[in-house]
Amino acid sequence: MFERILGILLLFVAAAALVQPPAKTRVIVSTDMSMGVVGGWRTTDDIDDGWAVGMALADPALDVRLVATVLGNSNVAPEQAATDMLLRDVMKSPVRRARGAAVALDVVPATLNGAPLPADCANEATAAMQEILAQGHATILAIGPLTDVACVAMNAPPAAVANIDRIIAIMGRAPGEAFSIGPKNVAVTDFNLVMDPNAAAYLLNKTQIPMTFLQFDLTKSTLVPAAFVQSLQGGTPLQQYFYKASLPYVEFWNSHLGENGFHPWDSNAVYYAGHASAFACSAATYSLVPCASSVQPDPYNRYGQCAGHSVNQSTGLDRESFQLWLGPAYGTRSVTTCAAYSSPTEQASFEQAVRAFLAK
Numbered sequence: 001m002f003e004r005i006l007g008i009l010l011l012f013v014a015a016a017a018l019v020q021p022p023a024k025t026r027v028i029v030s031t032d033m034s035m036g037v038v039g040g041w042r043t044t045d046d047i048d049d050g051w052a053v054g055m056a057l058a059d060p061a062l063d064v065r066l067v068a069t070v071l072g073n074s075n076v077a078p079e080q081a082a083t084d085m086l087l088r089d090v091m092k093s094p095v096r097r098a099r100g101a102a103v104a105l106d107v108v109p110a111t112l113n114g115a116p117l118p119a120d121c122a123n124e125a126t127a128a129m130q131e132i133l134a135q136g137h138a139t140i141l142a143i144g145p146l147t148d149v150a151c152v153a154m155n156a157p158p159a160a161v162a163n164i165d166r167i168i169a170i171m172g173r174a175p176g177e178a179f180s181i182g183p184k185n186v187a188v189t190d191f192n193l194v195m196d197p198n199a200a201a202y203l204l205n206k207t208q209i210p211m212t213f214l215q216f217d218l219t220k221s222t223l224v225p226a227a228f229v230q231s232l233q234g235g236t237p238l239q240q241y242f243y244k245a246s247l248p249y250v251e252f253w254n255s256h257l258g259e260n261g262f263h264p265w266d267s268n269a270v271y272y273a274g275h276a277s278a279f280a281c282s283a284a285t286y287s288l289v290p291c292a293s294s295v296q297p298d299p300y301n302r303y304g305q306c307a308g309h310s311v312n313q314s315t316g317l318d319r320e321s322f323q324l325w326l327g328p329a330y331g332t333r334s335v336t337t338c339a340a341y342s343s344p345t346e347q348a349s350f351e352q353a354v355r356a357f358l359a360k
Contacts, residue, residue: 032072
């Protein structure tokens with residue numbers, strides 16, 4: 001009888017083990033979140049980082065260990081204020097927050113009397129990233145410029161760097177692809193790359209950290225309608241905050257680019273981290289293509305090899321010094337690139353997930 005009871009108990013234990021939920025993916029979010037910021041060095045700031053962070057915190061597949069700000073959509077001080085307001089004051093989230101790089105990496109690292117000066121890489125965010133990576137593996141959602149991520153790769157102990165399972169970045173294009181958006185076909189840049197091409201170059205050329213690049217054709221294919229943003233106006237405090245913080249950008253986007261809504265660019269990185277099968281991805285090699293001429297002065301990056309650049313280019317392209325081309329035969333190390341969803345059903349699931357956290 002005892003043996004029979006023991007056998008039944010063991011069956012229950014085995015069954016319970018089979019129904020245990022899968023382990024969550026530990027993630028670090030590096031973001032240039034400035035949702036709600038108006039003014040500063042840009043007329044109005046992107047809002048998609050705020051939507052992406054909210055989505056990440058609600059995704060049961062993810063264990064968000066850190067939200068770190070980095071210079072990008074705005075200066076890092078107002079970005080940190082926006083992050084603190086959203087996470088601490090509105091969402092009441094206990095997730096750790098840290099302020100990161102205020103400047104991009106130097107083309108040539110600075111030295112003083114022959115000694116390196118790593119101070120630009122020493123900040124609260126890189127210290128927090130190193131601490132979390134020292135404790136175990138994590139995926140980095142790089143939804144802003146790659147500055148702090150590259151700094152960690154440069155300076156953290158090798159054991160901590162080895163715990164970076166993957167960097168997921170909103171960046172990259174097909175070879176020869178020129179970016180444009182909306183019915184007006186407004187020329188745009190690969191913004192996160194533009195803000196720190198040296199950080200991207202370091203991670204690609206000097207490390208073997210697995211990297212996934214979610215391309216522009218993918219991330220621009222979903223539009224959150226302005227009508228949905230408007231519908232949040234009379235809702236919960238969280239919904240009202242997202243309405244108020246998002247509306248100026250939605251109105252700006254409509255008036256300047258002719259689209260009545262906004263693209264949740266960065267939410268794609270969040271969704272990939274927990275639902276990679278939703279994306280059609282492949283292995284690729286890469287080329288960092290220079291936009292400036294190598295044979296004549298070209299301070300505005302008009303005469304190099306970059307797609308969409310020319311003597312008649314819009315001034316918005318003048319700051320784009322490199323483009324990241326992802327293709328099959330560049331002779332560089334392998335990365336992963338995703339240019340579409342794996343099916344219309346998966347895209348619909350993504351679109352639902354972008355908004356779902358606001359229903360809670």
